[in-house]
Amino acid sequence: MAGAEQIVIAGAAATKFGRRPEVEIAALGVEAARAALADAGFEPADVDAIYVGTFVAQSLNRQGVLASLIANLLDLGPVPATTLEGACASGSIALRHGMLAVRAESARVALCIGVEQMAGAGTEAVTGALGEAFRRDPDQAAGLTFPGFFGLVADAHGARYGTGREELTAVATKNRAHGATNPRAMFAEAVDAERVETSRLIADPLRVLDCSPIADGAAAAVVCRASDAPRPSRAIKVLACEQASGPISTIEAGEDLTSFSSTRAAAAAAYATADVKPADLDVVEVHDCFTIAEIVDCEDLEILPHGEAGAAIVAGATRIDGGGDLVVNPSGGLLSRGHPVGATGLAQVHELVAQLRDEAENQVPGSKLALSHNLGGTGAAATVTVLAS
């Protein structure tokens, strides 16, 4: 929007991710929202639009109109309350629509929340609900699962580029090492290669430590124009927040399984909008739902060359202590933090806000420019957000 005033994230927060079956799903969103508002220096009464991203709140928790319920619990009054769904990208889609509401001058202060509560539901129920990210026919009917799909991605990437166990393990050990200092992570504990490589096989070649864990949790960000931020020195600029779609039935569509077209489209739009290049970035949070996904993400985002990401990660190029120019997933990523599906996109943004404020637990020194990447389903949706201090 030419000439429009800069939009910022005035505040952000995330709950600890893990098992929280004892509370109502809305309570998780409320917890993150209150913390984000407090971080921004806003009161609930300042909010004039609320966006809630969630994937399976209806299927697993039988709770619809979740944005209205959270608005009620926060005592926001009659503000527009909108629930959005884009599978695992739901949280960042909520952020994007808060930003659009501010840009459209429909809201001055938009509260954006991502939330999910899955860990108490049992494996069968969760697998079934997550399957809603696939087309009912043929994919759900054929029994496709996320580990199954990403196992195929790993096979395809391996066949084309030689990516194998060493590269997958390097992602897992890096992210678990990064996450060891993250107090909100579900698994704040480093693991060594042997532990990864002897962990239970889930969908060949993926082992359980190649897979992000389901979790309960929420994250939130408050969006407004720069001049409306109560604490300008802590406000983080949103240079771009772009969203793209891709095939839902990825295999049937004959897609190249070594790359996601939605990521590429969102990234191209985000780099153009923000007028930055991948080489300019200091710190990145990508959607490592599985180890192989981080490799593909880094290539699709043009952070690392196609076919070379695995080797670069093995060499430590994206480790905080690796001496490289760019750190990927300093929070520990989904592999360490856990993946309460709808919350993930905003948890990534929360981490990057902390990085750009120079107050992250696992701080990347001198971070000025950051990018988050959130992938929905098997590429049916993707968002890329570029933030700057």
Add this chain to the structure above:
Amino acid sequence: MAGAEQIVIAGAAATKFGRRPEVEIAALGVEAARAALADAGFEPADVDAIYVGTFVAQSLNRQGVLASLIANLLDLGPVPATTLEGACASGSIALRHGMLAVRAESARVALCIGVEQMAGAGTEAVTGALGEAFRRDPDQAAGLTFPGFFGLVADAHGARYGTGREELTAVATKNRAHGATNPRAMFAEAVDAERVETSRLIADPLRVLDCSPIADGAAAAVVCRASDAPRPSRAIKVLACEQASGPISTIEAGEDLTSFSSTRAAAAAAYATADVKPADLDVVEVHDCFTIAEIVDCEDLEILPHGEAGAAIVAGATRIDGGGDLVVNPSGGLLSRGHPVGATGLAQVHELVAQLRDEAENQVPGSKLALSHNLGGTGAAATVTVLAS
């Protein structure tokens, strides 16, 4: 947005509502979308954002990321595809977000779709899924249902204003008479008072002909700036499209059951934004999910005075042949058209677009200014849209 260019509905369409269990839910949305694009004079390649409103596509149809799937089937390419949920107001919330995307200059042409497929799922499954519009505790746990809730609304309205069987029957017979000429209506057949009053009791005092039927169907509208509409003479101005939230747990919140605060808030915003008064309106589509709801809606929208809507409807004030100044639900409303939940808000808009083009089946002569009202759940969300020729 001061000084911004007028946003219009360039085209709109709806499928026939009824039983369509044989197709995939996405196919319904595709059918409405293709017809709306053709009506507008756009090609799928012109679309650069898609919004899909649905309430129970996941719970009943096990289909998530529905906006991406519909985008795939329409061959839209990587455009942002967003699924939104606001219970029975999901369709109009999709419209509103298409409008905001255009206003934010994020999209030039936004395709907005509402869709639901319910009729083949069986009463128990549908009742359970619709219950997701209530708070899980205490309302779902207590067994609250929509007919039960609106039966309480009828009781409360009766106790305060004397609204009873005669007034409820007048809504039913009016809307079924209006809908008799609607080729897309599920029940395009007039009914007399006796048939309404001897129909099966559902939740006292509501009988089955006081209740809108569940259905399968979709509706769509294409939104752009006035200068981008391929057929300017057929473009309908969006003067306002406002959304508000209200209590999800209406009874627990101690709300006055004779009025919905979300409707009042959305209406106040819409009248202010459009700079029109209720008396200026020529034709209105309101959310008559139950006969009593139309009475409450007319009062909340200030179309008829509080406590007097029932008598006015009995007197024929809102019938197309009643000689009054304002016609309510010329399409037949939800009672006649059927209520595929997520589709309803856009079906209302489709009817009003036809009215303002002077080409509706049940045309209100000389319609220049129209309003639609879509209610989500028991008032958790409401939208009010003001359209002009």
